[in-house]
Amino acid sequence: MPTATLPETVGKVADASRAEHEVALDAAAASGPAPRQRTLETLTRMAEPKRLPAPPRPAPLSPPPAVDRERYQAIDANPVHQVATAPVSTFSIDVDTGSWSNLRRFLNQGRLPPANAVRVEECINYFPYDDAPPTGRTPFAVHTELAPAPWNAERLLLRVALKGQDMAKQTLPPANLVFLVDVSGSMQSANKLPLLKSALKLLVQQLRAQDRIALVTYAGAAGVALPSTAGSDKAAILAAIDALQAGGSTAGASGIELAYQTAQAGFVQGGINRILLATDGDFNVGQTNFEQLKARVEQLRTTGVQLTTLGFGTGNTNEQLMEQMADAGNGAYAYIDTLMEGHKVLVNEMSSTLATIAKDVKIQVEFNPAAVSEYRLIGYENRLLRREDFNNDKVDAGEIGAGHSVTALYELTPAGQRGLIDPLRYGSDPRPGAATVARSAELAHVRLRYKQPHGNTSELVEHPVRRDAERALTAASDSFRFATAIAGFGQILRGGTYTGQWSIADARALAGGALGADRFGYRGEALRLMDLAAALSPQPPQATAPLE
Incomplete structure (x- = not known):
């Protein structure tokens, strides 16, 4: 989508915004900077050629308040589910991004964010991903990837990604x-x-x-x-x-x-x-x-x-x-x-912020018990739906804007691997051959429901995930590896219940090898924020050997 560059756009509003910026900056300086800092700023202003106007500057972040009254919703990480007893996971998509930029604000102030300020799905979805856009009449494309979880060699990660149709x-x-x-x-x-x-x-x-x-x-x-x-x-x-x-x-x-x-x-x-x-x-x-x-x-x-x-x-x-x-x-x-x-x-x-291409978008994933014994949805804790909500068009869900990227990650325990929950003594379905030969090749089945922007009746999209889709982590796409790094980083900031000894340095190493084109520098900035978080965190900074 052709858009104005930042220098061009900011330049257009420079005259209108310069005065208010200078007032804001002077007020902030009067209440906060040390004498030495004021001296340096004065010398800097004296050294500037008087014939050149100062460029517009964004308002600075205020220091942490003396009394913190910020309010966040209490969130407990999604639990692990056994496929034998709960084979279906249903949730609404979420394209909010506020958690990541709020997290950045905390780190730039020299503080780790409170756990409830970190909503992992918003951190993941802050970033655009290079998934292919739709080619048919459906307003978004569905992509899935499967690779090992970097924090646990006995687990897999399933990435379910939607890419919305863009609009200039x-x-x-x-x-x-x-x-x-x-x-x-x-x-x-x-x-x-x-x-x-x-x-x-x-x-x-x-x-x-x-x-x-x-x-x-x-x-x-x-x-x-x-x-x-x-x-x-x-x-x-x-x-x-x-x-x-x-x-x-x-x-x-x-x-x-x-x-x-x-x-x-x-x-x-x-x-x-x-x-x-x-x-x-x-x-x-x-x-x-x-x-x-x-x-x-x-x-x-x-x-x-x-x-x-x-x-x-x-x-x-x-x-x-x-x-x-x-x-x-x-x-x-x-x-x-x-x-x-x-x-x-x-x-x-702008297009994704203003224009909706699909509304009430729900995702439902059914896992094959012959291939998966346990699963855990990473993030989306306040977007969970009941199984029956999927087909109920009266139940509200999230919207996709033009060009939006939406990612959800599931951590899976393959059948035969030791999980976190002991298996049932008597099993759940003793009937042999319950699945057909064709379906036995599937690891999971992804279904999505959505409505047109001005419609009231949902449409269904289905996408099977094959068991042989797994690839090495090093062979996974940049989108998969970067989203995984952000997911791990977010979980660590929330306490790292499921990430074990995997560290922020490990997350940074994985993200650093998956920057891709990074047109606007958002991923590069994430590396800097990980460095800040590691410096503020009591955990050891060294990285472990990457998984193959």
Whole structure:
């Protein structure tokens, strides 16, 4: 998809954003840097040629707050299941990416993230993968790979990957967008409202004449800061963003109601109708109950308007609320810790952020007990579904955006290997020859259900996985090995219940050999973050010998 490069895009908003960046940076410097640092910064400014304007700089990360009120959903890692008693695994896809960028924020502040801040599937799906796109009428392609688990030679990893059909910006349907911006007092710091405004300006530069934008704000009360405006009138939109100021309490629920009303008033039949909620999630006035807010968003999604949440800031971030509201609103959650991340979400991945190509996507995997004795789904703990939910079109599931990559990893114990659960004394199915000869060659059977973006009836896709599909880890694709490295890294940060002696250094070594093209440098950055985590971690840094 042709998109503007970061220097080109940021350059377009430099004049509009430079002043607010300088104010934010000066405020941050006044409260934090040491005298020597201020002296060095002063000397640096004195050495700059006065005839050249300073380039725009993203707002810096604030230091850790004195009182940390960040909220995360408590998550227990998925358990191991015996195929003999539970042969079927069912879950909703998840294209959220916020956990990885939030993890990055912690590491850049010199802290390991709390375990509940690490959702492994979001870390894996932060990265694009080089899987082949679809060629038929199905809006996504299904790929599977099978190779040994690097942290346990007696286990296998099954990768189930979806690759969404991409759409160039020029071919997207007309967009009816509503920016719902938190301008409460908690948004004053440099890495909140100032960064938010700069990120929104990046998106504004991508808009076309057929797109329309409205700006709704909320603090003590909600209001419309900019009525629906054509994307060609960028000056008016940028001026409205520039005028945003933080102050007051946080009546988030009233802002959500007004944003949906505004989006419905400008609804585009067959187009993109989406609210982008930008906040730290610290709702403290009006309706603040988590379950009631989530239930209300579930009701409002029936209007056909989707909700994307963008998290900002530190100290009082309510990530559980933002992640769950995005799920309820048929959208995705991203955490914006830098202007570069804003560029990733709103420019590089604009099509996948805004345009849905398939909704209510569910995955169901049935394992062959003749080939697999145990399995464990890595991540997706808050996206699990009941077996009967798979065929129930009334049960909500996740959405795939244009060009999205979605990966799920299962850790498997092959039949005949010692597992973590003792086998049943009397077995479960004594009948010989229960499977046909053809099916005995299968390790698993993958089924997917999805709906068209504006449809209500699901369609079925099936994909068998053969037992002979296994290959050596060194022969697996870069996508498989990199996703595995990130999965292992995430599990270690959560306590490493199932990764044994495998270390962060091992994860880095595996990822370092699977960087691929890495067009935007996201994988290279992951290596640096692994180095930071290893330095902050008490575990030994040495790497073990790689599996063949």
